Amino acid sequence: xxxxxxxxxxxxxxxxxxxxxxxxxxxxxxxxxxxxxxxxxxxxxxxxxxxxxxxxxxxxxxxxxxxxxxxxxxxxxxxxxxxxxxxxxxxxxxxxxxxxxxxxxxxxxxxxxxxxxxxxxxxxxxxxxxxxxxxxxxxxxxxxxxxxxxxxxxxxxxxxxxxxxxxxxxxxxxxxxxxxxxxxxxxxxxxxxxxxxxxxxxxxxxxxxxxxxxxxxxxxxxxxxxxxxxxxxxxxxxxxxxxxxxxxxxxxxxxxxxxxxxx
Amino acid sequence: xxxxxxxxxxxxxxxxxxxxxxxxxxxxxxxxxxxxxxxxxxxxxxxxxxxxxxxxxxxxxxxxxxxxxxxxxxxxxxxxxxxxxxxxxxxxxxxxxxxxxxxxxxxxxxxxxxxxxxxxxxxxxxxxxxxxxxxxxxxxxxxxxxxxxxxxxxxxxxxxxxxxxxxxxxxxxxxxxxxxxxxxxxxxxxxxxxxxxxxxxxxxxxxxxxxxxxxxxxxxxxxxxxxxxxxxxxxxxxxxxxxxxxxxxxxxxxxxxxxxxxxxxx
Ligand SMILES: Nc1ncnc2c1ncn2[C@@H]1O[C@H](COP(=O)(O)OP(=O)(O)OP(=O)(O)O)[C@@H](O)[C@H]1O
Ligand SMILES: [Mg+2]
Numbered sequence: 001x002x003x004x005x006x007x008x009x010x011x012x013x014x015x016x017x018x019x020x021x022x023x024x025x026x027x028x029x030x031x032x033x034x035x036x037x038x039x040x041x042x043x044x045x046x047x048x049x050x051x052x053x054x055x056x057x058x059x060x061x062x063x064x065x066x067x068x069x070x071x072x073x074x075x076x077x078x079x080x081x082x083x084x085x086x087x088x089x090x091x092x093x094x095x096x097x098x099x100x101x102x103x104x105x106x107x108x109x110x111x112x113x114x115x116x117x118x119x120x121x122x123x124x125x126x127x128x129x130x131x132x133x134x135x136x137x138x139x140x141x142x143x144x145x146x147x148x149x150x151x152x153x154x155x156x157x158x159x160x161x162x163x164x165x166x167x168x169x170x171x172x173x174x175x176x177x178x179x180x181x182x183x184x185x186x187x188x189x190x191x192x193x194x195x196x197x198x199x200x201x202x203x204x205x206x207x208x209x210x211x212x213x214x215x216x217x218x219x220x221x222x223x224x225x226x227x228x229x230x231x232x233x234x235x236x237x238x239x240x241x242x243x244x245x246x247x248x249x250x251x252x253x254x255x256x257x258x259x260x261x262x263x
Numbered sequence: 264x265x266x267x268x269x270x271x272x273x274x275x276x277x278x279x280x281x282x283x284x285x286x287x288x289x290x291x292x293x294x295x296x297x298x299x300x301x302x303x304x305x306x307x308x309x310x311x312x313x314x315x316x317x318x319x320x321x322x323x324x325x326x327x328x329x330x331x332x333x334x335x336x337x338x339x340x341x342x343x344x345x346x347x348x349x350x351x352x353x354x355x356x357x358x359x360x361x362x363x364x365x366x367x368x369x370x371x372x373x374x375x376x377x378x379x380x381x382x383x384x385x386x387x388x389x390x391x392x393x394x395x396x397x398x399x400x401x402x403x404x405x406x407x408x409x410x411x412x413x414x415x416x417x418x419x420x421x422x423x424x425x426x427x428x429x430x431x432x433x434x435x436x437x438x439x440x441x442x443x444x445x446x447x448x449x450x451x452x453x454x455x456x457x458x459x460x461x462x463x464x465x466x467x468x469x470x471x472x473x474x475x476x477x478x479x480x481x482x483x484x485x486x487x488x489x490x491x492x493x494x495x496x497x498x499x500x501x502x503x504x505x506x507x508x509x510x511x512x513x514x515x516x517x518x519x520x521x522x523x524x525x526x527x528x529x
Binding site: 156168176256 | 360403
């Protein structure tokens, strides 16, 4: 619902104006905070933050390899989590015993912070890339399977009835009704999964990783190098936003049939 | 000869059907010994107080629910699960929101292996034209009004050519004008094809206008209270409502339904 009447002053301003204003406001607030004696420690001047790019990328030469390493771990972990999560969700919804066997475990592990089970993963598979991928895979699997499962069991019963009376058997019902009806939930699960993959980075890269955004943020924080640390934090946020943009693109194509609130 | 012979065997035989739902608050006897024969070319309208088991009966005929005891035969064959010989139109339209109007209508046709793609297309377009939506073939359900959605649902049910059409308050969610319009269209279609229909409604006028027979069901546990032959002449239309006989039938049926409604209140 748009409460501004068409044609009035506010609704004639293009949408991006607000985003730009918000960005300018954020920069102003940051600048003010950086002037404060206490807050200045957490918010170094913005120019210094971006200036630390040279230090990280040129002097130490780790900036891009950190990004690459984190992307590889999170994309691989996410992809595996998705690949396992979606079929498990459908199986849980389709076969009651599968649900009764798996769901309690998902609910049990889901609320344990990944940082807590990281040592176990390292003990099991050693250090290197593998434990990072496994930790992210576990975290995304849990989120994706639960979200998609909710979607499958909430498919409108009358759609299933309508398909049955039109002659659909189980496999038609699954591919032509339940699967498309669940697409919006699958997209939501991807959205949550991406976010979980990124927020799990620090935990995943505390497995003795030699590069990575999460590992670097921890390292920089222990040496009190606030400027580059802030830069890395911003990078994680930007990666998340870019991923969201890509997802939006697919979402528009796949679920344009959905009834949505007019905004 | 053949036609007469066929008329002697009921299209649908409902034999001592009982339905008991076991819920958290104990058992609900939704249907208690329902017996009914439906013949070819009949248009049956079912009225009765809310909760008397009308939808339950329709779902059992459709094969979507199983009777607790008793059986339903369609063309002499016991109903076990759904079948394309029985089409259903639901009150909530039940269109697939990710499919366009045309693809919704083609859903059932695609599952018929003996048709070519051109035939499917042709049949779909034929029914879309009958319900007057040829301008909306490529629209998604979200772009349609309630009345248009129900038209699509009716076209979709007709397209697979079921020999029996089951409709559960199909016009229940529509405004009075759209409702009147769709009644008239349905009446016209039935007068042409005489497809056997089992139609549930809360609206006594609608029942009399459409039906060859009105079935009044009693309050829970649901059973059939009375079957009333509707002797309003064809062709019928909204003007049929002006006939003295129409008013007479309406008062008679309405009083009976109202009595059952009071039963529910007790
Ligand atoms: N799945 C179910 N589980 C338990 N009880 C049910 C179920 N479906 C229906 N009932 C009960 O069975 C009775 C008949 O329900 P039904 O939906 O057939 O009534 P109805 O005549 O179609 O009512 P309405 O006119 O309101 O649509 C009701 O008392 C209802 O509460
Ligand atoms: Mg009902």
